[in-house]
Every structure is written in structure tokens, then in C-alpha cells.
Amino acid sequence: MKARDTRYVCLRIAGEGGEGVISAGELLTRVAARRGNHVQTFKTFPSEVRGGMAVFQIRTGPEQVISQGDYLDVLVAFNREGYDRNIADLETDGVLVFDFEPTEEAPVRRRRGVDYHVPMGELAKEAGARFGKNMVALGAVARLFGFPLEGLREGIRRKFGKKSEAVVTANLRALDLGARYVEEHLEIRHEVRFPEGDGNPRIVLSGNEAIAFGAVTAGCRFYAGYPITPATGVMEWLARVLPLLDGDMVQAEDEIAAICMCLGASFAGKKVMTATSGPGLALMSEALGLAAMAEVGVVVVDVQRAGPSTGMPTKAEQGDLNLAIFGAHSTAPRVVLAPIDIEDAFRQTVNAFNIATKYQIPVILLSEQSLGYCQASMPRPDFGKIDVFEEEYATVPEDGGDWPRVDEITVGEGYPMTPIFPRYIRYDSGVSPRSLPGMPGLEYRATGLEHDEYARPRYDPENRRAMTAKRKAKYESIRREYGGAVEVIGYPDAEVAVSAWGTTASVMRHAVLRKLNEGARIKAIFPKILSPMPDAAMERHLSGVRKVVVCEMNDTGQYAKIVRHRYHKEVQAVLKDRGLPFKPSEIVPQIDAALEEVVRI
């Protein structure tokens, strides 16, 4: 199953938290993208602020990078632990760059592959850059794998220029010392080379940035949130940008306040968003019900992390699908989307706002730790081609005419008949035009109580039935609009299908393309909306399929159960709940097994 595409290079840096692993990695990433490389990165760091292991990985190649691949081509280990914990991921013929003293009991033992010892710590001291180990490493890496030093120098200047000239100089010196060490002491014995860029400078965004930028693109001008790993990046980006666009970013006192602030601002006419992780989404459950009942649109981003409870806050899991779909008391319609990669994160965020605005409904966008912290290059969006839905508000009937007619059930006994604005008028779509506070003549009271079309509290069975149906109709409208929202790759008549959601879909795509290349008759089915499920399209694409391989990063197969139970398909659920994303190599054998089994039957 060796199908290494040597045009791609995957390099990992591992070191102690605080040694600058992440910042070196990010510098390399950005410089690579600027020269026209496609890049995708991945990082983990311990939830402890200092100490513990930090890992940064970059994969780069001549085309869009859609997963982290299976094995490393290069491992840069800042210390023994970095080596011990990561060496298993290095290709047997990969390149190791390390800075520690192998001992007799713990040698650096590899059958093949090339090892280079670079005394990064020492050189950093020499450079007078107290925390410069990472720059020494970058210099060495650049020389070893043919990456132009000048780009990195420029990057250092841009990155540290704001701080002080002394910092720039120290870092540049460290970089050069690293490069020089390679030139002077090492003999290059490997083949791995950084791919050439195509000269088209690319943009690089993390998942968190893609979502924040998507929000701003969709017209978001109010954000309230509460810090939580790994979602805080969304908030911090918007804290900088929103004020420039005359918007506000509020750090709320807790997550409940955050979503409630959003609901208030949405009620008063802003496009709003909050971002959190599992524990915060759990806290928002009650207020999400209010959003559904009062019909106030809001986008809630959940950058999932490994639970339950506080769990492993810096590790990855796709564990919140159930909570997103079902985490409300009673029937509180909501929409669930889950981007699969950085570009999708940007686009789905715009989409989320469009749905929230058009249907006056809460939309939960399920991102993931491995997406939030992952950075990738993406093509520059063409803003002219992005649909942004803008609401039309209700207006007062001209010439004192009547309000649109409402159904007779809304005329309850004991209720005054004064013609007032029918905020919750029942149109077929389930959506009623609304007014904003400040608009004269259209006063009403948004409410979490059951109410009639005039927004008056009402508990009688007839009204209840009508209003429940109204809210449900809205849900059906969404299903109609997004009923076909399924991405399919491969043979339409394949008997073996694979399916996944979120970032696992992106990894799976990698595995599927590999198998399709090998001539396997399979197809991949990725729903682009998870609630309401695009049933019509899912059923169409699943008909004729005898086995579905579902891969998912959680312990119980939350999505696998949907496929198995909702579509009555034989599902081979491949579950990974170890805090780390899938690799294509973990998926390919599962596809093979499914193919074999289906043939055997």
C-alpha cells in the first residue's frame, strides 16, 4: 500500500512547549505559500501553557493539499522526547534532524533513512537569541531541503519588525547559524526536496481564521464569545477586525451570556456569531431553544475538542454531532453544518449566515480542533461571486391598509382584535418577515413562550398545532433548498461507498482518490449539511450500495449511526478516539476490506 507521491513533502517539528515550535512552523508555512506552494499544516500543543510537547507539521506540494498524508518525510526533533514520540511516523527512508545526545541505552536507531544531528540549542545560545532554537532549526531545514533562505529572512523581518530591530537581528543570526552549520558540518545524503512554488502567492488561513473571515464576508458585525481552546482564535481575529468594520466584539462573562448577547443583537438587526467548543455549546443549549422559538437567527461555531467534560482540550475529536443536532429540549429546529477543510470553512460560514438570516433559525457550524489550528493555503475568493443573503424587512401597510390577512385560529377568545403587526404570520415557507426595533408601527415582542401570529402568549391546542407546524415548515423549506447538498466522488454504480463528515471527509477524500487511481470501483458520499439531512440525495446516492465505510473521530459512531439507522445501510464504522485525526493509510485498508467482502458475498 505504498503510494507515496514524492511531489509532496511532509515535515514535522517536535519540541517542548515554549521552544517556538509553532511559531517557526507558521513562519515556514507563510513563506512557502508566498512563493506559491500549496500548504497544509497541523499542530498540537499541550493544554498546559508551558511544558509538554508541541508539534507542528507542514505538508506542501504542487497541488491543493487535502490531507496530512500518512508518514513524515522529515522529522525535526528538538529533544529526545520529540524523537521518541514521533519517530514512528517517519518514513523508513525519511530524514531526521535532531538535537540531543543519543546514548547507549537510547540510541537513535533506524534501519534506513538519513539522520542529521544539529546542535540547535547551542547554536541559538551562540546567536544570542534566547529563544532562537527554532530559527536555527529553520535555517538548517532550509539548507537541507532546498528552501530559499531569503524568503525566511524576509519573513522574520515582517514577523518581528514590529517588536525591535534587536529581535530581528538575533533571529536572523540564529537562522544563518543553522544554515551555516549544515553547509559546514553536514554532508547531504538524502533526496527529499521542498517543491518549487509556482510563483502565485497564496493566502494561508487557519480554520479559525477562515471562519472569522467568512463571517465578516457574510456581513457579521456583532460577535460575543467567551475564550475557550481551541475556538479562541475566532474571537481574537474578530476582536481586531470587527471594530474596523464598525462592528463589535464582546468578551462575555460566560457562554450563556455570549449567545444571549448575540440573540439580542440579532433581534435588533445585526448578523451575529459566537464561537465556542463542546463545554460552551452544552451551556448554550437552553438559549438555542430560545433562538428557535423566538425565531432569531444566530451562527454558533463549535470548534470541537476531545471530551467528555473538559477531557483533552488541545486534542481532536468529532464528538459533538449528537449535541449539535439533538441538544435541545422539545422540538427546537436548528441547522448543523460541518466544514471539511479550510476553504470549506470559509464558504460554509457564509452559508451558515445565509441560512440563519433567511430562515431566522440558529445554525451550528461544527468545526474541529484539527481544523481550527490547521492552516492551509486556499485560492483567493472572488467576492463578486459569493452570495450574501440580505433580509427584507416587513413594512407598514400603505394608506393605513390592513396587515396581511392571518388565519382565523389566531383570533383567540379574550384576545384584543386591534390590528397589530403579525410578526409570526404563517406563510408556507414557515418564514415571516420581521421588523427591527426602531421601525415605527411594527412593534412586537419576540418571545420564548408559545405565541400566536401576533406574538401574543397562547397555550390553546389549536394555536399550538398551527405554530408548531409553522416552525416545522421552515425546517422543510431548508430541506428543500439543501436537499441535494451532497458531494459525491467516484463511480455512481459502486457497491462500496465511503462516507464521513468534517475533516475526516477531507482525509477520506485523499484515500478515495488514491483508491480510484488504483482502479477501485468505489464512491465517496459527503453530505454538506448534517441537519436537516439531505435525505433525498443521500438515498439516491446510497441506493445500490451494499456497504458503507464510515470513518469518524469519536467513540460511538454518531454519524455512522445516522447512516446505518436512517438509511438502513450496512455500515462498517471505523472509529478513532485517540485525540488525533485519521490518516489516509488508516482508511485505505478499510476500503480494501469492504471491497473484498462485497466481492465475496
Next chain:
Amino acid sequence: MKARDTRYVCLRIAGEGGEGVISAGELLTRVAARRGNHVQTFKTFPSEVRGGMAVFQIRTGPEQVISQGDYLDVLVAFNREGYDRNIADLETDGVLVFDFEPTEEAPVRRRRGVDYHVPMGELAKEAGARFGKNMVALGAVARLFGFPLEGLREGIRRKFGKKSEAVVTANLRALDLGARYVEEHLEIRHEVRFPEGDGNPRIVLSGNEAIAFGAVTAGCRFYAGYPITPATGVMEWLARVLPLLDGDMVQAEDEIAAICMCLGASFAGKKVMTATSGPGLALMSEALGLAAMAEVGVVVVDVQRAGPSTGMPTKAEQGDLNLAIFGAHSTAPRVVLAPIDIEDAFRQTVNAFNIATKYQIPVILLSEQSLGYCQASMPRPDFGKIDVFEEEYATVPEDGGDWPRVDEITVGEGYPMTPIFPRYIRYDSGVSPRSLPGMPGLEYRATGLEHDEYARPRYDPENRRAMTAKRKAKYESIRREYGGAVEVIGYPDAEVAVSAWGTTASVMRHAVLRKLNEGARIKAIFPKILSPMPDAAMERHLSGVRKVVVCEMNDTGQYAKIVRHRYHKEVQAVLKDRGLPFKPSEIVPQIDAALEEVVRI
């Protein structure tokens, strides 16, 4: 489809909130039970404190009353609105007792049946009992339907005796005036008679009381809660009783505090409970995850009410099943039970405590508005026959010996090897013996972080896999213990089955018995545990079934979807989301239709 069992009488009182409808009903109920009647009651009142309509209904008969039946035999309407809103539920030949002036535009028009006008308000004034309308009504009802006045007199004395002699006298006078009015002014023209009691005084509990009493029986000695309709009764009962048992009832500052207080007390060795309704359960989502992760047992009662959001707080819905099962981020094992009637509420509560204690897991008990406020007679429990699980705590190894061996994965690098108490030791059952603060030598720190067997934070993949498996194993143990927990009535080989949960199961039982009596070949399947589902037994009982009629009080068929999707059965989902429980007469035709269809196929 008329199958009226005339041995049962169903009487409804309807009036303005504040007119004493409920308290009169409760008095009648208790007195009836004391003379040996089986009774079941139902009430609704508006969420407004005063005003709006209050309804009390009592059904009584010679055997256990398992539902409210279909139609009223007697309607007592305190006013016009009470008549208008309830007359449709009266048997065509039923008896109406009313106090308002029929007008020409709004006459009291009935084709058959008997009507009596009793000027309750006037008579009350005459009695000098300011709020005595309800007692006048009781007196009239007693005389009209052959209920002994003496019992009611005694009841009034017991009820108001604590207040003052004047109150007692006024109420007695009102009662007598009502009775006298019937004797002097009315000619009895109907057949309906209150059934004779069998002389065995019965106890009468509301669902809320049954749960509170069950908790105390199971050993609950700590309760923290926050008031919320319709769950407050649980708290108020325990507020009176717990201190007498040397326990504490704490009114917390909010629901999050309530469950957290419970977790603290449980960690320190108490059996604990909190009760709330949908909005509160939503707020508890995060802390329920902590309970699962730190493995701290807790019983959470959700007396469901109609949502979403604040919805219709005094109305019924079975809408929180999804939230109960799925309302957590990541995989946080929890158990869900749902009593179907008063006696079951008592027994399932004991059960809930046993599961919570034995498996160190949160248990959610889904009650309902119509159960919480409903009162019913039940047989006196035999406390000697009730199993109450008591925990065995860990002990320090004798003679300084070693702690039980733990697996090598728990020895992480960088972790001290001092032998400490392995609080989360991985036994096959998934359950680890615990210690309580105060026990010397067994110190540990309960935690919501991922941890190893020694309760130390650990994020590495191997440990993660092991501990996830541990928590899952616990879940499987429960499934083993409760795998057969399904109640089945009817023909084992029936092709048409019916299924429901909660109080709808009780109503459905009524309908099924009626159909079985008529000779229909059907069966009823009621799971006694809703998460984890008793799959083995469900599958066994469903095999051979061609159609399942599922009735449920919500808009989306949360349970119906489980039956349809999980067991791949053709489900005829009968959903009612109007704030009111099912009646048997709404279920019977659905069974008929299903039978017909299956025959047709």
C-alpha cells in the same frame, strides 16, 4: 368503538384559576382513596398565577386506573368558559353540572345527557366562605353521584384544621349548602354513580411525590434544585422530609449550581438528586458531562413540559428524550429511564438510584407534566422487598501491601511511580471502587480531564483509548443487566405491535387491553430503559412484527425514530403535540388501521 366500562367514573371540574378547582379535586381524590377507591387524576392550570383556566379531573373505579379514559362522565363547569372549553369531552349522555347563565346566543345545548344548574357562587357567598365555590360544588357532586358526605367533612377537617376553626366551619357550611341545594331543588335523572370503595384505604401520590418518596426510599439524603414548573413539587416535598431524615435540601442559585452541588455531595458520599424541567436539563448539559467523566453518580429528574424554550410551562409534552440521550458533547455515558405511571415513578426512582450508585454514572429520569401533577392511588410498597443498592468502598491494602495491579499503560513516562490509590482502575465491569474524602490513605482527585487509572491528567493516545474503553465497558455492563427490561403484553406472535414510552405507554396499555379484549392479535412493547436501549429484548420482541404503531407526545417522533431507525421496523408514528396527553380513543383507531393494513398486505 364505544367500549365504556361503566364501573369507572370520570369527572372533571373546570373553572377560573384561583377558584379552588384543584384543591376541591384533590380533596375528593384523597377521600375517595381512603374509602378504598382506585383513583387517578389529571390537572392543568395556566402558568399565570391567577386567572386563566384550571382543570381537575378524577377517574375512579374498582381496579387500578391506568389512564384517564376517553370521555367524561361528569363535567362540573364553574363558568361559561369552563363549559365551552370542555363540553366536547363529555359523553353525549354524560352529566353536566354548571354555574352560569345560558343565554339565547350561547345556550347550553345538548342532544342527550342530563344538565343541572347549581348556583355555586351564590351559595358560597351565602355560606360566608369567600372562596367556597369549590366546596359547594363538592357537596353537590357528592349528593348527585352517591358519594358519602361524611368522608368529605372529615377531609375538610383534616385539610383546614391546621388553619382555623372558622375556615373549617365556613367550608363545611359551603359543602352542606351544595348538598342541600341538590336535595331541595334538583331531581336526579342520571345513572352515573361513584363506585363503592373496597374498604382498603389506599395511598394517593402525585408523580412528583412518588419520585420524591422513591428517592428517600432509595437512600437519597441530599437534594439541590431550582424551582421550575412542573418539577417544583419534588423539591417542596423533599424540603419538608429530608431534614427529618438528617438530609439536606438546598435551593440553589440556578440549575447549574444545583447539579454541581449534587456532584459535590455525591463525591463526598451522599446519594443525591436534582429535579428540573427541560430548560433546566438543557442548562445541566455541561455538568452531566463532568459526572460521566469524573464517574460521580447523580439522579436528574426532568419533569418534561411543552417547549421549545419556555414554551407552555404548564402543558404536557414528551419532548426531551433526545436531549436526555444525546445532550452532551463527546461521549458521556448516561442512563435514561422514563416511568409510565405513579407506581412506576416510585419504583423507577429507586432503580435510578441503584444504577447511579452501582455504576457511578448520571441517570436521567424523564417524568412528565401529566405525571408530575397527576395523582393516583397505588398499593402500599413492601419496603422489605425493595432492593436498595449500597456501595462498597475501596480499602487500603493490608500490611502495607500493594494496590491492586493496574495495567502498564497507566505508567506514563514522566509520571511518578509512587503507589497511589488507583481510583479509576480498569476492571471488566468498567466500575472502579472509590473512596470518600475523609478516608485515610485513599486520597485522589476526581477530575473532568482525561486521566489515567491513578486519576492523573493524561492525554496520550494509548491511555485515552484505555479510559474511553473503561467508560464504555460500564455502559455495556448496564446493558447486560437491563438487556431484558421490556414489558410485553399480548400475543407473542402478533404482526402488529404498539410501542410508547412514559405516560403514553400507560394510556396505550389501556387501549391495548381494550383491543385484546375484543380479540385483536396485537402486542404492546414498552422498554423499561431508554438509554442504553435494551436491544436484545427489543429485537426479540420485534422480530416477526410487520408494523409498529408508536404514539408519542411530541412533534418529531423522537422515540418513533429510534424504533424505525434502530430496529428497522415500519413505524406508524402517531404524534400529538398540543400540550395534552393522549386518550385511549385516539390510539384505538390507529391500531385498527394498522391491523387492517397488515391484513391487506
Next chain:
Amino acid sequence: MSTETTAPARAGRSAKSLRSDLKPVWCPGCGDYGVIAGLDKALQELGYARHEIVFVSGIGCSSRLPYFFDTYGFHTIHGRAPAVALGVKLANPKLHVIVVGGDGDFFSIGTNHMVHAARRNLDLTAICMDNHVYGLTKGQVSPTSERDFLTGSTPYGSVEEPVNPLVLMIASGATFVAQSYAANVKHLRETIVAAEGHPGFSFINVISPCHTFNREKDFAYYKGRVSVTEEEAKHDRAEAIRVILTHGEGELLGTFYETRRPTYDGSLADLRRRARERHGVPTLEEILESFA
């Protein structure tokens, strides 16, 4: 939008009162009727247009108030009104946002939001209808109930010290803190007018008896026990707290504390202005370049 735009004439709308046609669902004699009256009078005096007023409430008898005014309103969930109100006000600072609720709503489940709203000094008025009990849920102890209070949840008497809303709000940073009384509509009206005139977070605790579940503390009880303070509002927090705490028996009405500091909405507007002056107003394309 502006006050010049007049709302279309509508049948049944009173020329002056801002009350709606919906009849309050409260018990006859509930203190909250007095609060409605005071509010209506104050709003008329202030001359606010109805479409520029937003009542935000949580859950409770008192929180039903928004339905009874023919203005904008948001009847939210228990305890969260201050947070929702913050969103409303920041989205449109021209609106007059009034938060209303009960003692449980504000100072039990909602404490966190009240403390932080006060600290931020958001320019709105919060009116607590303090009946020292949970009304809507039919009589349980509230955070402002006195020790030994007998309720459904404290059948042996409450063992908790009541929170003093005035002191807590001053300590949290509210910049206008007053107490009024549902039966003194004139004082209430004047206090509301003053609070609305105050730029920043104004808190008014209104004693609003619930004779249904707090029978002892009905209007009769308060008669003669309520007096209006003679003292001026203090500008010093410790001083204001001293006045409140050292007052002996009975209930004191009046404005205890008033100070000026930047409002949250004002500071944010300022922040936006400063940020844009320094960095300019970027187009989407320009933002994109930050990722290059």
C-alpha cells in the same frame, strides 16, 4: 430611524399611554400593576416614541411586563435579560433599552449578568420588581427573602442571609442606584425619569408586593414602613453603601448612588473610531492580504 418618523395611527391606540391592549395576567392587587403605571407615566414624560423603546425581560410574573406595553420587547429566558439587552443596545445604541425582571431573575440565576452589566456601565435601565419571593413558580424563597421566611421550599424557614440588591449593584459598578416602591407611583415615575436621564447603567429596585405568596409583606405591611430618603445621592461608593446599610427599620426610597464614568456603548464607539483612525477601514480584499 428617528423620533421624527411617527408611527401610523392605529385604531385603539391611546394618544399618550404606551400600554398595549393585552390585559396583565397578574393577581389582582399585585405590586407589578404599580410598576406598569409608573413606567407608563415616566415614558410619557420622557416623550419616547414607542418604536424606540425595547423592554427586555427574563421569566417570572414581573417578566411578563413587555407584553403590556405597545413597544418593542423581548421576553427571553430566566435570568438572561441583561445579556440579551446588551446585544440589543450595542446593535442599535439609539434605542431606549429597559430591562425588567424579578428578584429571582436578577439576583439568583441572573446574578452573573447583572454584575457584569453594572461593571460595564452599559447605558440602560434595569428595574427589579422585588417581591422577595418567587411568584410565578408559586412561592419559594428568593435571594432577597428575609431569614426565617416560610415558603414551599423553606418549610422550616430560610437559613440564608438576603442579598441587598442596592449594595450588590453599587459594589459591581452600577452608576445609578435607587430604590422605589410600587405604591408610590409618583416617586417611581420620577426615579425612572432620572434613571433614563443618567448615561450608564441605572438600577432601580422597586418594592413590589406579592400578596399571594408573600402575604405578610403586602401593601398594608409597607404602609408607614416606607420613607423617602432626605439625603442626596452619594457619589462615593462606600458612603452610599453606608447610607443603605445603616438605615434602621423600614424601607428607604431614593437614589443612593450616582456617578459618571464612560458608558460601555460610548467606550466601544470610541474604540471603533480610534481603531479606524489608526488602521483605516479595510475592504474585504484588503483583509485578505493579511493572510498573504
Next chain:
Amino acid sequence: MSTETTAPARAGRSAKSLRSDLKPVWCPGCGDYGVIAGLDKALQELGYARHEIVFVSGIGCSSRLPYFFDTYGFHTIHGRAPAVALGVKLANPKLHVIVVGGDGDFFSIGTNHMVHAARRNLDLTAICMDNHVYGLTKGQVSPTSERDFLTGSTPYGSVEEPVNPLVLMIASGATFVAQSYAANVKHLRETIVAAEGHPGFSFINVISPCHTFNREKDFAYYKGRVSVTEEEAKHDRAEAIRVILTHGEGELLGTFYETRRPTYDGSLADLRRRARERHGVPTLEEILESFA
């Protein structure tokens, strides 16, 4: 259980220190190391047996503390430690329950529970490691951060007035309120010993610098800016608040407020006793009769 029972000897356990073998995960130089030191010394001085101590914490750098003591502990969720602690203490009032956490944990998400724990006067000690920033989430503004503070979430400076934890806790009803400093281990030790000696809710705000995310306010900054008050603890709330608020520049350490009133656990014990005296201790069968 009682202090007489001695824990079994265990390899590696120090005879006196209550520290565990787990190495703190904090940054070198974090103020929280000082808090550990002060706590360890105080607990030794108090002579508490390790099995009778329970540390309860929320989430934050500071909330990791329970792991570093070889006692019982509960590392709960963000902001909820005071509520969990209430359950622990009521379940077993003999335990010494110490709540530890950060400024965000206590005074942002956890405010409601802190206010009500103080009001109830539950007999426990709450120690806030106040670094005026969110440490664990890598540097955002906290409720105790000063205006204009630059953080990841306030890139243009904070526009919020900080909450004063001491004033808020006094206003809420805490009966022992003090401030100490992570670098003054002696003062910290003494303050903890005093707080533990105090029956009721004791709150200690410990200035505990985070030089990683609040760089300016490191130990060097506080050097010379921290002084121990000469004044006695006040028994008068307004007075204590005055002392805190009128103190000029710099940080004042000391016990500002101390008073005695019934503790929550004590009052509940009393309530149980009274109730049983009046109504007797019913058997299950007797309770059953109340339904007859």
C-alpha cells in the same frame, strides 16, 4: 472518620509536606507556585490530616492546584467549584474544604456561585489566584484586568472597569475577606491559617502574577507597590469597603473585613435538629401514611 486514624505510610510521602509527586505544569516563575508554598505551610501549621482536606477547583492554570497536593480533590468545570464545594461540605461538614481558582473562574463565569456562596456563609475558604488575566487560554482580558489592558481579545485595550473582588465579596456577604500576595509566603500562610480559623465563608484574593500573559504585572512590578495594611480588620461592611476603595496607588494586603454570623452548614444542622425535635424522625412507613 477522625484525625486519629493515620494514613498508611507510603513510599515517597514526605513526613510533613502535603505536596503530591505531580510536578506543576505551570510556567517557571508563575505566581501560583507561591500559593502552593503558602498553602502547604499553612496546612502543616494547622495540622490537618491529608484525608480531611478537599481542594475543589474549576478550570484555569490556577485550578490545576488540587493535583499538586496529596489530599482529596475535585477538579471540576469552569466556574462551578463553589457549587461543587457546597455539596462536599454539606455531605461531610468535618472536611476542610478549600476552593481554589482564578480571577476568570471566580469572577467571570463563576460570579453567581461566588456571590451566593458568600451570602450563605458556608464554612469554607476560597482562594482566588488573581493574575488579572486568563492564563490557561493564553491571554485574554479578565474581569479584574485594568482598563486599557491589551490582550488577544482586547487588541485596542479593554474598555471595562475591573471588578474589585474584595468589595464584591464583602457586598455579597462573605464574613472574612483578605488580600495576600504570592511572593509574600509568610503573609499568605498567616492569612490562610486565619481564614481557616474563621467559621464561615472566607475569601482570600491572592495577587499571583502571570508573567507570561500579563507581562507588565510581574513580580518586579509589584515590588515596592505592595504593602501590608496597618489597620485592623473592620467589622463594618461599609467601613471595610471604604478602606479598600480609598487606598491610593499600589496594592494593599491584609484582612479587611471579618464578622461572625451563623454558617450555612451550622444553620442547616440546626434546622435539621429543630425539625426533628418538632416532627420526630419518621420511618418510611410513617412517611407513607402522609399519603393516606
